[in-house]
Amino acid sequence: MNRLLPRFFALVMLSVTVAAVATYFAISYWFGDPLEEIARKQSAAQIFLLEQFVDKAGSDEWLVRLNKVRDVSNITYELIPLNVAQASLDTKKNAQLMAGGVVLDVSGKSFYRRVDLHGERYIGSEDDVIHVQGLPIDVGLAVRVEALRYVIVALFLLIPIIFWSRSHWRALQKLSRAADEFGEGKFGNKIVINDNDAVQPLAQCMNTMAHRIEDLLSAHKTLLHSVSHELRTPIARLEFGLELLREEAEGTLPEARVAGMQADLAELNALVSELLDLTKLDRQQDLNVTCVPIDEMLKQLHNSVGHKLDNRKFTIRAGENLNGIIADQKLLMRALSNLLLNAIKYGNQQVLLSVQVLEGGAIEFAVEDDGPGIPVDQRAAIFDPFFRLDQSRDRHTGGFGLGLTIAQKAVQLHGGEIQIGQSELGGAKFLFSIAQP
Numbered sequence: 471m472n473r474l475l476p477r478f479f480a481l482v483m484l485s486v487t488v489a490a491v492a493t494y495f496a497i498s499y500w501f502g503d504p505l506e507e508i509a510r511k512q513s514a515a516q517i518f519l520l521e522q523f524v525d526k527a528g529s530d531e532w533l534v535r536l537n538k539v540r541d542v543s544n545i546t547y548e549l550i551p552l553n554v555a556q557a558s559l560d561t562k563k564n565a566q567l568m569a570g571g572v573v574l575d576v577s578g579k580s581f582y583r584r585v586d587l588h589g590e591r592y593i594g595s596e597d598d599v600i601h602v603q604g605l606p607i608d609v610g611l612a613v614r615v616e617a618l619r620y621v622i623v624a625l626f627l628l629i630p631i632i633f634w635s636r637s638h639w640r641a642l643q644k645l646s647r648a649a650d651e652f653g654e655g656k657f658g659n660k661i662v663i664n665d666n667d668a669v670q671p672l673a674q675c676m677n678t679m680a681h682r683i684e685d686l687l688s689a690h691k692t693l694l695h696s697v698s699h700e701l702r703t704p705i706a707r708l709e710f711g712l713e714l715l716r717e718e719a720e721g722t723l724p725e726a727r728v729a730g731m732q733a734d735l736a737e738l739n740a741l742v743s744e745l746l747d748l749t750k751l752d753r754q755q756d757l758n759v760t761c762v763p764i765d766e767m768l769k770q771l772h773n774s775v776g777h778k779l780d781n782r783k784f785t786i787r788a789g790e791n792l793n794g795i796i797a798d799q800k801l802l803m804r805a806l807s808n809l810l811l812n813a814i815k816y817g818n819q820q821v822l823l824s825v826q827v828l829e830g831g832a833i834e835f836a837v838e839d840d841g842p843g844i845p846v847d848q849r850a851a852i853f854d855p856f857f858r859l860d861q862s863r864d865r866h867t868g869g870f871g872l873g874l875t876i877a878q879k880a881v882q883l884h885g886g887e888i889q890i891g892q893s894e895l896g897g898a899k900f901l902f903s904i905a906q907p
């Protein structure tokens with residue numbers, strides 16, 4: 471946005487330059503080179519002297535008069551063979567020369583002219599050319615005047631553009647800010663623009679679009695929440711019914727099948743709980759922020775995931791000056807334990823949790839493992855709900871693909887963002903930092 475005016479300026483200057491060059495070539499083509507015309511005027515005295523004084527002499531006097539002119543002037547009047555002159559001129563100028571015309575060489579500050587066409591001045595004069603050099607030709611001033619003219623035209627062209635862009639400037643900036651906010655998922659702020667502004671219809675369309683997206687998102691969240699909530703009761707009833715049936719049947723039911731059904735119900739229950747957690751986070755606006763002692767939190771994390779470790783090595787690496795962290799303890803613990811449980815699930819032998827204070831005071835957490843890692847092209851999609859890298863690989867881990875979505879939302883509510891990288895242990899590395907007030 472801020473580069474709009476300089477760009478306009480550059481564009482106008484470029485167009486005017488192209489127009490100036492095109493004008494020069496068009497005029498040269500149809501009416502002759504304007505610079506040559508200026509040079510001819512500046513050499514008028516020398517041409518006049520040649521035509522009206524030297525040429526007016528009779529055949530025995532011509533050279534005498536030319537020498538007189540040479541004596542009194544500091545301009546060089548040189549006689550050169552016709553073929554030498556022809557070699558230094560292009561076809562058009564050669565034709566001009568052969569017809570007996572004065573042929574100007576603007577950059578060489580000189581002109582050529584045949585002494586005469588029929589050898590009447592002296593013997594062999596039809597094969598000679600008079601080359602007059604050191605003429606008072608200066609087209610620089612004319613070029614500068616032309617350039618100034620075009621620059622002034624360009625500047626005056628810019629005035630209406632500046633007025634035009636100024637009148638749209640604020641409105642465009644509002645649209646740009648609103649588009650940024652929409653991108654961040656904030657659809658609440660509507661764009662207010664004057665009715666007579668040219669971009670007002672666009673603002674109206676954007677407002678309608680934001681309103682519609684907001685409605686759809688809210689309907690989507692409500693639906694997800696309601697469905698998850700409604701599922702809870704029948705699942706609980708099924709669990710209860712199954713238990714009753716088992717007791718009443720007094721061992722006559724096939725135990726393995728009943729256990730399978732109970733496991734399926736437990737899985738359904740877990741899915742509903744995760745969905746409800748996710749919808750709760752979606753609706754959550756405020757954090758329950760306290761100063762959480764970090765060593766205490768690390769101990770709790772160790773205890774909560776410890777039973778899943780089997781024989782894996784779990785290392786906690788805490789940096790210096792770590793006291794407390796200002797955060798919502800429940801959410802932070804949830805994000806970290808989801809990442810740790812994944813590291814345990816998908817890692818082989820080692821899990822590493824590191825915490826350190828960054829330079830600006832923010833606290834950084836990293837969870838690493840020695841598993842297969844996450845391919846670079848999948849790293850953005852991995853936070854989408856129900857996304858799993860490899861369905862067959864993940865089936866036995868029993869996840870629903872919601873753990874990372876929940877972790878990301880919990881970190882985002884703290885103003886952070888989880889980044890994925892490659893761990894030195896060989897597997898995935900999940901990294902995020904929480905800014906401190």
Ligand code: ADP
Nearest residue numbers: 812813816858859864869870871872873874898
């Ligand atoms: P899930 O409950 O399936 O683990 P997540 O949202 O936690 O769901 O993870 C989504 C997918 O990301 C997983 O199914 C798995 O494929 C992949 N993933 C997550 N963490 C890791 C990790 N540490 N190493 C390798 N893959 C991982």
